[in-house]
Amino acid sequence: MKPLTRSLSMWTALAVGLVFAQNSMARELPDFTQLVEDAAPGVVNISTTRTAESYRTPFGNFGGQDVPEIFRHFFGDRFPVPPGGGHTEELQSLGSGFVIDEDGYIMTNAHVVDGADEITVRLNDRRDLKAELVGEDKKTDVAVLKVNARDLPTLKLGDSEDLKVGEWVAAIGSPFGFDHSVTAGIISAINRTLPRDAYVPFIQTDVAINPGNSGGPLFNLDGEVVGINSQIFTRSGGFMGLSFAIPINVAMDVADQLRTEGHVTRGWLGVMIQPVSRDLAESFGMDKPEGALIADLDPEGPAAKDGLKAGDIVLSVNGEAVDRSSSLPRLIGQVKPDQDVELKVMRDGKTLTQTVTVGDWPDELSGGDSSGHGGQTSPARLGVAVQSLSDDELERYGVDAGVLVADVDPRGVAAESGIRPGDIIVSVDQQAVESGRQLSEIVSKLPSDRAVPVRIYRDGSSLFVALRLGDE
Structure with a gap:
C-alpha cells in the first residue's frame, strides 16, 4: 500500500502545481475592465449618409462603383442606363471615432466620412449630434470632425514611438454597428508600409477589427490612445488576424494641421523610387540590399x-536609415516644405552626403542613329533586337537618349532580367545608350x-x- 500512497501523493502534488501555474498565468494576463470604464465615454459611433446614382437593369440593381467588372470592360465608367432605370438612393455607412478636444473635435478615418452628405455622431450618453467635416487627409486616412457640444470626455493620448512588438493593446469601436465593442490582442509589428499608403508607418496588431471599427482608438495598457484602427487584411470580408492602425503621433500631426490650416503639407523630393533587390545591390557594388533607388526625377523637382x-541610392535621411525603399516617402513626408534634409x-x-531643400507636395501628380525606325540592331549577347529613336x-x-526594344529572345538574359518589348533602354551600367551600335x-x-x-x-x-550576363 505504501507505493500506491506515494503515487497518489505525487499525482496530487502535480495537480496542485498545475492549478497554481494556471492561476499564476491568469494573474499575468491583463485586465481591461478599468481601461474600458475610463475610456468608453470618449469613444463615439459615426454614421453617414450620401446620395448615389443607382441603376435598375435586367441583371440586377447596381450603385455607383458596384457596377460589375464585366460591364466596366465594355462600357467603362459610363454605364448605360436603361429608360427609367436610373434613380438616386441614400447610402449609409458606419464607423467609429474618439474625442480629442472637449470643445467637440473628433478624430476618425477619412474613408469613414468620404463623400458623406450628412455625418451623425452618437456619443456614449446616447446623444446624436450632427457633425461638420473640419478637414480630411486621404494620404494618411485621417479626418477631423466638429460637433456643437462642450465639456465632452476626452481620451488620453500616448506616444506611438514607444510601442514595442508583443505588448498588449485593446480597441473600442462599433463593428457591424455594435456600439462600444471591446477587443484585445498584441502588437504584431510596427512601421508596416502598405500598398498605396506610403506615408503611414502602420501598427500591425492581431486585435479583432471588423467593418465599423474604422476610426476607433487603439489603446495601450495605460489607457492611452496609441493608434487609429484603419484597415484589415481579409479574404472573407471580416477579421483574419491582420489589423492595421495609424500611429497616433502621425494622426495628431495631421489633425493639428487640419484644425489650424485646413489642409496638410508634407515634404516632396520629386523622385520615382524602386526597391533595391539583391541583384541590383550587387550591380551597384553594395554589400547588401538597402535604401531607395532613384529610378527617375522630376526635372523641376x-x-x-x-x-x-x-541611379543614386538614398541610404539615410537626416541620419535615419532607409532600410527599405518604402521608408523614404514617409521620412521625407515628415519634413516641412522649404526645410533642408541631409x-x-x-x-x-561611393558614399556621399547631399543636402536637399524639400519641396511642398503638389496638389496633382501623375507618377545615335537618326534614322528613326529604319532598322534594327540585335546585340546577340543581350538577347534583344532594338531600334533607334528619332x-x-x-x-x-x-x-534624352535610348533605344526601343523591338523584340526579346525569351531564352536570353534580357528576358530573364525582366526587359520586355516596348521598353526603352536608357543606360547600361551607368553608360547612356544612344544607338543600337553603342x-x-x-x-x-x-x-x-x-x-x-x-x-x-x-x-x-x-x-x-x-x-x-553568362559566360559566352
Missing part, C-alpha cells in the same frame, strides 16, 4: 535641382561575373533592372 541623379547617397560605388520620339517619351559595344565589354544596372523607360515610368 527639389531632388533634381539640388543634384540628385537617376541625405546619405550611394553613387557610382529626336521627336525621344521628346515624346521624355528621355548598346552592342557596351554589352560586349560587360563582365560576366556580376550583375550590372540597366535603366529602362516603361509605360511612362523609369525603373532599373539588374542584368547578369
